[in-house]
Amino acid sequence: MEYVIEMLGITKEFPGIKANDNVTLQVEKGEIHALLGENGAGKSTLMSVLFGLYQPEAGIIKVRGQEVAISNPNIANKHGIGMVHQHFKLVENFTVTENIILGIEPMKSFSRVDTQKAAKKVLEISEKYGLSVDPNAKIEDISVGMQQRVEILKMLYRNAEILIFDEPTAVLTPQEIHELMGIMKELTNEGKSIVLITHKLKEIKLVANHCTVLRRGKYIGTVNVHETTENQMAEMMVGREVSFKVDKNEANIGDVVLSIQNLSVKNSRGLHAVKNLNLDFRAGEITCVAGIEGNGQTELVEAIVGLRKIESGKIFFKGTEIQNLNIRERTLCGIGHIPEDRHKYGLVLDFTLEENFILQTYFKEPYSKKGTLQVEEVRKYSEQLINEFDVRSGKGSVTEARSMSGGNQQKAIIARELERSPILLIAAQPTRGLDVGAIEYIHKRLVDERNKGKAVLLMSFEMEEVLNLADSIAVMYEGEVVGKVHANQTNENELGLMMSGSTRKEGELNE
Amino acid sequence: MNKFKAFISNDKNQKFLIPFIAVLSGFLVGVFILLITRENPIDIFRAILRAVFGIDLNKIGTGKAVFNPRYVGEYFVYAMPIILTGLSIAFAFRTGLFNIGSEGQVMVGSFASVLAGIYLDFPVFIHLPLVIISGALAGAIWGFVPGLLKAKFNVHEVVVGIMMNYSALHITNYFLRNLKGSDNVKTAMLPVTATLNSEFLSSITNKSRLHWGFIIVIISVFIFWFIIEKTTFGYELRSVGFNKNASKYAGMKVDRNTVLSMMISGAFSGLAGTIIAIGTFGYGRVLPGFENYGFDGIAVALLGGNTGLGSVFGGLLLGSLKAAQPIMQTMNIPRDIAIIIVSFIILFIAMQNGIKMILKKLGGAK
Ligand SMILES: Nc1ncnc2c1ncn2[C@@H]1O[C@H](COP(=O)(O)OP(=O)(O)OP(=O)(O)O)[C@@H](O)[C@H]1O
Ligand SMILES: [Mg+2]
Numbered sequence: 090m091e092y093v094i095e096m097l098g099i100t101k102e103f104p105g106i107k108a109n110d111n112v113t114l115q116v117e118k119g120e121i122h123a124l125l126g127e128n129g130a131g132k133s134t135l136m137s138v139l140f141g142l143y144q145p146e147a148g149i150i151k152v153r154g155q156e157v158a159i160s161n162p163n164i165a166n167k168h169g170i171g172m173v174h175q176h177f178k179l180v181e182n183f184t185v186t187e188n189i190i191l192g193i194e195p196m197k198s199f200s201r202v203d204t205q206k207a208a209k210k211v212l213e214i215s216e217k218y219g220l221s222v223d224p225n226a227k228i229e230d231i232s233v234g235m236q237q238r239v240e241i242l243k244m245l246y247r248n249a250e251i252l253i254f255d256e257p258t259a260v261l262t263p264q265e266i267h268e269l270m271g272i273m274k275e276l277t278n279e280g281k282s283i284v285l286i287t288h289k290l291k292e293i294k295l296v297a298n299h300c301t302v303l304r305r306g307k308y309i310g311t312v313n314v315h316e317t318t319e320n321q322m323a324e325m326m327v328g329r330e331v332s333f334k335v336d337k338n339e340a341n342i343g344d345v346v347l348s349i350q351n352l353s354v355k356n357s358r359g360l361h362a363v364k365n366l367n368l369d370f371r372a373g374e375i376t377c378v379a380g381i382e383g384n385g386q387t388e389l390v391e392a393i394v395g396l397r398k399i400e401s402g403k404i405f406f407k408g409t410e411i412q413n414l415n416i417r418e419r420t421l422c423g424i425g426h427i428p429e430d431r432h433k434y435g436l437v438l439d440f441t442l443e444e445n446f447i448l449q450t451y452f453k454e455p456y457s458k459k460g461t462l463q464v465e466e467v468r469k470y471s472e473q474l475i476n477e478f479d480v481r482s483g484k485g486s487v488t489e490a491r492s493m494s495g496g497n498q499q500k501a502i503i504a505r506e507l508e509r510s511p512i513l514l515i516a517a518q519p520t521r522g523l524d525v526g527a528i529e530y531i532h533k534r535l536v537d538e539r540n541k542g543k544a545v546l547l548m549s550f551e552m553e554e555v556l557n558l559a560d561s562i563a564v565m566y567e568g569e570v571v572g573k574v575h576a577n578q579t580n581e582n583e584l585g586l587m588m589s590g591s592t593r594k595e596g597e598l599n600e
Numbered sequence: 601m602n603k604f605k606a607f608i609s610n611d612k613n614q615k616f617l618i619p620f621i622a623v624l625s626g627f628l629v630g631v632f633i634l635l636i637t638r639e640n641p642i643d644i645f646r647a648i649l650r651a652v653f654g655i656d657l658n659k660i661g662t663g664k665a666v667f668n669p670r671y672v673g674e675y676f677v678y679a680m681p682i683i684l685t686g687l688s689i690a691f692a693f694r695t696g697l698f699n700i701g702s703e704g705q706v707m708v709g710s711f712a713s714v715l716a717g718i719y720l721d722f723p724v725f726i727h728l729p730l731v732i733i734s735g736a737l738a739g740a741i742w743g744f745v746p747g748l749l750k751a752k753f754n755v756h757e758v759v760v761g762i763m764m765n766y767s768a769l770h771i772t773n774y775f776l777r778n779l780k781g782s783d784n785v786k787t788a789m790l791p792v793t794a795t796l797n798s799e800f801l802s803s804i805t806n807k808s809r810l811h812w813g814f815i816i817v818i819i820s821v822f823i824f825w826f827i828i829e830k831t832t833f834g835y836e837l838r839s840v841g842f843n844k845n846a847s848k849y850a851g852m853k854v855d856r857n858t859v860l861s862m863m864i865s866g867a868f869s870g871l872a873g874t875i876i877a878i879g880t881f882g883y884g885r886v887l888p889g890f891e892n893y894g895f896d897g898i899a900v901a902l903l904g905g906n907t908g909l910g911s912v913f914g915g916l917l918l919g920s921l922k923a924a925q926p927i928m929q930t931m932n933i934p935r936d937i938a939i940i941i942v943s944f945i946i947l948f949i950a951m952q953n954g955i956k957m958i959l960k961k962l963g964g965a966k
Contacts, residue, residue, distance in 0.1 A: 104611070416848065417852075433846070434849040437842045438842070440842065444835070448850045449850055449851070451832050451835055451836075452832050460831050
């Protein structure tokens with residue numbers, strides 16, 4: 090068999106950790122090769138080595154049978170290797186076209202950039218693969234899904250033959266995921282080869298040919314996807330059996346904790362994102378706010394926690410109005426928040442892990458006494474969270490958050506918010522980017538909170554998570570609640586119809 | 601060799617390696633320029649040796665005194681205010697703010713201290729603290745304005761800061777001329793209860809202007825370190841400096857912190873003005889233009905990596921090049937060489953990511 094890519098015996102160390110330890114990856118031409126592993130297993134690192142971002146301490150890389158040294162991304166490009174990173178690398182205030190041609194701009198006379206020619210080529214490629222983008226829109230104004238299409242176009246514009254996708258589906262809606270899968274298939278039909286990193290076994294089953302599994306930096310094996318099951322792959326990666334079903338008993342539903350009345354909120358572009366919304370959240374219950382991305386869920390959550398101004402309406406928390414309180418006051422009332430955007434709100438990336446753990450409590454005893462930070466107490470607390478939530482990193486408490494793997498960053502945020510055990514926990518996309526083992530654990534912890542009598546507001550775009558975890562579901566469509574149902578009395582189909590705004594089902598729940 | 605490689609690619613070591621390399625490269629450029637202009641490059645080092653340690657190599661064997669401690673004293677007189685403005689710039693930097701208004705804060709600090717010195721009449725243990733606090737307070741008020749405009753209306757602090765610098769220059773000049781006993785270029789001498797002058801320090805440094813201001817500098821460095829590294833307030837400031845959104849999410853009052861940070865930064869600059877007025881000179885001066893204490897502070901903060909102790913080193917280094925300039929002139933090398941060296945050091949510091957990459961390459965396995 091001919092391999093387009095062979096990575097043999099790759100070892101890459103970071104301070105305190107061997108991110109890759111003698112790893113092998115062999116990709117056949119024209120296939121989709123999945124790369125699977127727990128958070129921090131070294132997937133992104135391995136791909137960064139292939140893309141020339143890191144130099145390995147040991148090992149060789151062969152491209153089309155030829156041994157090569159890839160010392161920087163330009164050389165990777167020359168070998169036809171392109172990469173879409175876990176966290177996109179686009180210039181925010183550049184247009185789509187400018188981002189795509191960045192670094193290889195076509196020129197006309199007097200070294201002016203030939204934007205017309207570029208735009209034409211971009212349009213050609215985007216039409217060919219059904220990657221619809223607005224070539225003149227600025228990156229900061231477009232959705233995450235479109236940003237990703239820009240990243241893909243960037244690779245194709247550079248004639249990449251070997252495409253690396255680092256967790257492309259983590260940030261996409263189910264519809265967009267479906268489209269992306271189609272595009273990837275199309276690309277391989279053309280003879281291009283793809284390495285796909287994902288934590289979603291279903292996706293691997295759906296599109297991949299082979300799957301290579303890493304665990305704690307070590308190579309575990311490569312399997313033929315058609316000859317294996319999701320459970321087998323999960324076991325291979327975690328080293329134990331994983332349960333995909335959430336274990337939960339009957340909810341013991343208590344009083345209304347959060348009551349939203351006639352709430353209207355505008356989005357950043359000044360349009361009404363939440364319209365005259367009424368919704369209650371009760372103690373001892375996991376209530377999911379479901380819907381297709383962009384139907385006002387984000388704005389609703391931001392309004393509840395105080396990150397966004399409201400236009401009109403009231404928010405009651407345990408009977409008292411909180412819409413005029415500031416964020417700190419709401420936090421102290423007993424609201425916890427796992428934010429949707431972990432790099433924007435969730436973490437201070439230049440802080441250490443322990444500094445991030447106290448982000449919501451640094452001003453309280455025992456972490457602060459008389460205005461001074463209590464370093465030992467902070468360290469103790471940090472070690473405890475690291476153990477409890479299995480947050481993996483190179484240097485433990487003093488690791489810079491920036492250098493942690495995406496999934497472990499997410500675990501750190503969840504640990505911080507869950508440990509405070511707030512009366513109302515708002516979890517926006519809590520398991521985005523987590524491996525199946527970690528998801529299992531986080532789901533269990535969320536159910537524990539509910540069993541302790543806390544109210545949980547879950548915001549998720551993932552149908553499976555919604556159905557598995559929620560007790561009741563409120564579906565949002567264009568800023569309104571178009572349906573309220575019990576999780577065990579509905580199915581994917583019904584939810585799907587409500588999410589797309591075609592059916593309504595109201596007033597069934599708790600009223 | 602491997603130990604060396606590990607040493608240069610270690611992040612911790614790079615923190616001081618990079619400034620060191622930048623300084624070295626800056627001097628190399630200076631040496632190179634002297635070489636191509638057919639001057640003797642050794643002379644810069646002689647000048648610095650004399651400016652900092654007071655040792656004049658030319659006098660060896662002539663029978664005259666080789667060591668003159670006055671130079672040492674004057675060197676510290678140069679270095680102290682720019683350490684303070686360095687602290688000022690660094691403090692604001694840590695909160696993500698660029699306090700270019702330091703220059704003006706120095707001037708109002710000087711002015712307020714002179715004012716308190718001339719018009720108040722108390723015994724020294726009350727008068728002196730009042731004079732010092734006046735300077736810090738005036739600087740804080742001058743920092744408050746750009747801080748407030750930034751927080752409330754999102755006006756960039758650099759724009760406001762520059763305007764505040766010009767306002768400070770003209771306003772303080774006007775009032776300084778009109779104080780009792782002033783002439784066109786300076787005010788009356790301050791009463792002894794309002795100065796930092798020291799017979800003792802002066803006598804051990806052969807009548808230099810060295811004064812007690814260094815105690816203010818030491819206390820300021822300590823306060824900087826304590827606030828930034830030890831307090832929850834400092835934790836908030838750093839958090840706001842790194843990520844405004846996450847700070848907001850955590851319930852920090854980003855606007856209030858912006859204003860406070862600019863005020864504290866302004867207070868450090870104001871103190872620089874205070875020690876210049878009541879330490880170095882002992883009277884208030886009407887200035888024909890900017891003296892660049894604030895701008896030197898930017899270089900000091902950069903050199904020191906925006907830390908307290910780093911600013912001390914930065915200030916001492918920059919101070920040595922400043923103090924060497926007059927001596928260089930007497931040795932017939934253009935003083936511009938010193939300015940060129942400083943500029944290149946700053947340039948190399950600004951290119952620290954490049955230096956980091958080269959170090960990583962050199963230290964890397966392949
Ligand atoms: N630049 C870096 N500096 C220091 N350590 C790093 C760096 N990049 C990654 N690491 C460490 O190497 C390990 C592997 O990280 P990597 O990002 O490859 O994981 P991953 O498999 O992609 O995980 P995830 O699924 O969470 O994205 C982690 O423990 C991480 O802390
Ligand atoms: Mg990763």
